[in-house]
Amino acid sequence: MEYFFIDVKLNWFDAQQYCRESYTDLATISSMEDLMRLKTPSPQETWIGKFDDPASWKGVMGNDSNSWRWSATGTTSPGGYQNWAADEPNNYHAINYCVYVLNGQWWDSACSQTYAFVCFSGTKNYTFVNASMTWKDAQSYCRQHHTDLATIRDETENSAVAALSSNASVWIGLYREPWRWSDGSSGTFTNWQNDQPDNYKMNQHCVKLNQYKKYIDAFCTNLFAFHCEKAVEKKQTHVYRMELQAAVDLSEPSLSTLNQIQEYFLNMDSLI
Numbered sequence: 001m002e003y004f005f006i007d008v009k010l011n012w013f014d015a016q017q018y019c020r021e022s023y024t025d026l027a028t029i030s031s032m033e034d035l036m037r038l039k040t041p042s043p044q045e046t047w048i049g050k051f052d053d054p055a056s057w058k059g060v061m062g063n064d065s066n067s068w069r070w071s072a073t074g075t076t077s078p079g080g081y082q083n084w085a086a087d088e089p090n091n092y093h094a095i096n097y098c099v100y101v102l103n104g105q106w107w108d109s110a111c112s113q114t115y116a117f118v119c120f121s122g123t124k125n126y127t128f129v130n131a132s133m134t135w136k137d138a139q140s141y142c143r144q145h146h147t148d149l150a151t152i153r154d155e156t157e158n159s160a161v162a163a164l165s166s167n168a169s170v171w172i173g174l175y176r177e178p179w180r181w182s183d184g185s186s187g188t189f190t191n192w193q194n195d196q197p198d199n200y201k202m203n204q205h206c207v208k209l210n211q212y213k214k215y216i217d218a219f220c221t222n223l224f225a226f227h228c229e230k231a232v233e234k235k236q237t238h239v240y241r242m243e244l245q246a247a248v249d250l251s252e253p254s255l256s257t258l259n260q261i262q263e264y265f266l267n268m269d270s271l272i
């Protein structure tokens with residue numbers, strides 16, 4: 001990737017559109033080396049292509065890489081059924097990536113919290129497990145003793161899970177992987193500033209670099225200069241092979257032999 005600094009202050013989505021029209025996309029950063037290649041003429045905050053678009057997960061069962069998906073299938077609900085509590089999911093403090101159900105309503109929560117949980121066996125045979133575990137441990141337990149953490153595909157199934165767990169908060173199999181790149185790249189390199197991301201005011205879904213190139217989640221409506229990327233076309237390289245006659249002694253090649261070889265390759269290049 002080739003990077004271009006654009007010295008125009010735009011909100012994140014306008015910056016994305018600008019990059020897509022004039023280059024390839026907002027910049028994807030895959031390594032510290034990439035990060036160090038980003039240049040600004042003066043120290044300042046800049047947008048990059050990392051975001052956690054709420055259009056992919058906030059009250060939506062979408063198909064983006066940062067959308068909600070079920071543990072059992074690794075995909076979203078075919079019917080899109082969902083039953084969030086008011087103002088949920090909110091990704092409070094930027095750590096709510098697992099879902100529990102309380103009285104039939106869904107809440108996104110920190111996966112490290114411990115709750116009872118509901119497993120399923122076969123197609124929809126639910127089992128309430130009255131033991132507090134993290135989401136990951138609950139998933140392991142269900143996979144070992146049943147099929148997986150519960151999938152809920154419609155209102156009937158939601159009511160069944162609610163009835164089983166009465167007034168307890170119970171993990172279900174819904175989770176998501178936050179953040180994605182505008183150009184669709186996957187990649188795990190990050191460089192968050194300490195205490196970031198924090199999803200301040202539960203509304204910070206776009207990533208800016210501070211002047212030290214640390215990642216900070218920010219309001220997408222803020223105005224910053226930004227980095228675009230352009231895919232570099234791979235230059236074609238030609239590899240020539242030639243067999244030399246045994247008569248040519250290459251341990252002591254004469255000038256004329258070298259000239260002939262050079263001429264041969266020049267002719268080859270002009271032919272291609």
Ligand SMILES: [Ca+2]
Pocket residue numbers: 088089090091092096107108109
């Ligand atoms: Ca929440």
Ligand SMILES: [Ca+2]
Pocket residue numbers: 196197198199200204216217218
């Ligand atoms: Ca923040």
